[in-house]
Amino acid sequence: MxxxxxxxxxxxxxxxxxxxxxxTNRGMIKKTFTEKGIVxxxxxxxxxxxxxxxxxxxxxxxxxxxxxxxxxxxxxASEYQISQLPDYPEIRETxxxxxxxxxxxxxxxxxxxxxxxxxxxxxxxxxxxxxxxSVFDLMGLPPSHWNKINIHxxxxxxDKSATLARFIKNFAxxxxxxxxxxxxxxxxxxxxxxxxxxxxxxEAIGTPIVFDYFHHSLNxxxxxxxxxxxxxxxxxxxxxxxxxxxxxxxxxxxxxxxEAHADWLYSAVNTYGKEVDIVYESKMKxxxxxxxxxxxx
DNA sequence: AGTCGTCAAGCTCGC
DNA sequence: GCGAGCTTGACGACT
Numbered sequence: 001m002x003x004x005x006x007x008x009x010x011x012x013x014x015x016x017x018x019x020x021x022x023x024t025n026r027g028m029i030k031k032t033f034t035e036k037g038i039v040x041x042x043x044x045x046x047x048x049x050x051x052x053x054x055x056x057x058x059x060x061x062x063x064x065x066x067x068x069x070x071x072x073x074x075x076x077a078s079e080y081q082i083s084q085l086p087d088y089p090e091i092r093e094t095x096x097x098x099x100x101x102x103x104x105x106x107x108x109x110x111x112x113x114x115x116x117x118x119x120x121x122x123x124x125x126x127x128x129x130x131x132x133x134s135v136f137d138l139m140g141l142p143p144s145h146w147n148k149i150n151i152h153x154x155x156x157x158x159d160k161s162a163t164l165a166r167f168i169k170n171f172a173x174x175x176x177x178x179x180x181x182x183x184x185x186x187x188x189x190x191x192x193x194x195x196x197x198x199x200x201x202x203e204a205i206g207t208p209i210v211f212d213y214f215h216h217s218l219n220x221x222x223x224x225x226x227x228x229x230x231x232x233x234x235x236x237x238x239x240x241x242x243x244x245x246x247x248x249x250x251x252x253x254x255x256x257x258x259e260a261h262a263d264w265l266y267s268a269v270n271t272y273g274k275e276v277d278i279v280y281e282s283k284m285k286x287x288x289x290x291x292x293x294x295x296x297x
Numbered sequence: 298a299g300t301c302g303t304c305a306a307g308c309t310c311g312c
Numbered sequence: 313g314c315g316a317g318c319t320t321g322a323c324g325a326c327t
């Protein structure tokens with residue numbers, strides 16, 4: 001659903017509603033899944049999906065028209081098809097309702113996903129990515145980068161370009177809808193992938209680059225922030241979603257690891273005159289954005 | 298009701 | 313080697 005105004009959002013958890021036990025990441029340990037199977041998974045998934053609708057409506061009421069959905073929405077999703085769940089009719093109905101809301105939804109599958117991996121690593125990655133794409137399908141969202149499914153390229157396996165070549169090759173193994181939604185993000189470590197590193201991937205398979213300001217500051221490569229921003233911006237066929245957060249080490253705790261995100265936000269984002277939507281990745285979630293608005297006002 | 302040991306998956310880096 | 317960090321703490325046995 002395209003809109004004319006720029007969207008602001010946050011990731012996965014709404015702290016205001018979490019206080020009232022509204023959450024979308026109910027799950028279970030392996031032992032419980034072995035004992036209770038998809039009947040219990042269905043129960044938890046239904047609650048998660050119902051609460052996702054509550055969070056989406058809270059967001060719309062409070063001016064957030066962008067939200068990253070938790071990848072834990074369906075516990076043990078790799079072990080079943082959503083349509084096999086006992087509560088599938090109700091779950092599907094709620095997902096359709098969510099999909100009809102005027103909000104931009106995205107996924108950010110976990111760090112275990114390595115499309116350049118091999119064997120089980122690759123198989124698990126494909127399962128996990130396809131599951132998240134199927135949720136968007138059930139929501140009735142047309143496949144496009146508007147509803148991005150965003151991942152990192154993964155490790156380097158000692159050879160960046162060979163790894164990216166495998167990433168490009170394995171992209172062909174994904175469903176058409178997933179391919180239309182996939183994006184890649186620059187990494188925070190100097191050994192991993194900068195925006196510039198990811199350009200060949202975009203050129204080969206058309207996956208837009210999600211620019212993460214904080215990651216760029218830790219791993220700028222040869223580009224300034226503005227150059228990297230504009231390079232990433234140029235890869236998008238719809239309005240981009242970029243990520244912003246402040247450094248915990250710089251702002252809140254000198255002993256924190258340099259990759260750690262700060263609880264709060266401290267300054268406005270420079271979008272270099274371009275229109276982009278921003279997911280703020282601060283630990284204090286929507287509260288950090290609300291506080292930043294107050295600071296800027 | 299609250300505490301606390303433990304928890305699917307991969308990779309990287311600092312201690 | 314271990315643990316933190318990344319997407320985002322939460323589960324569940326026990327007191």
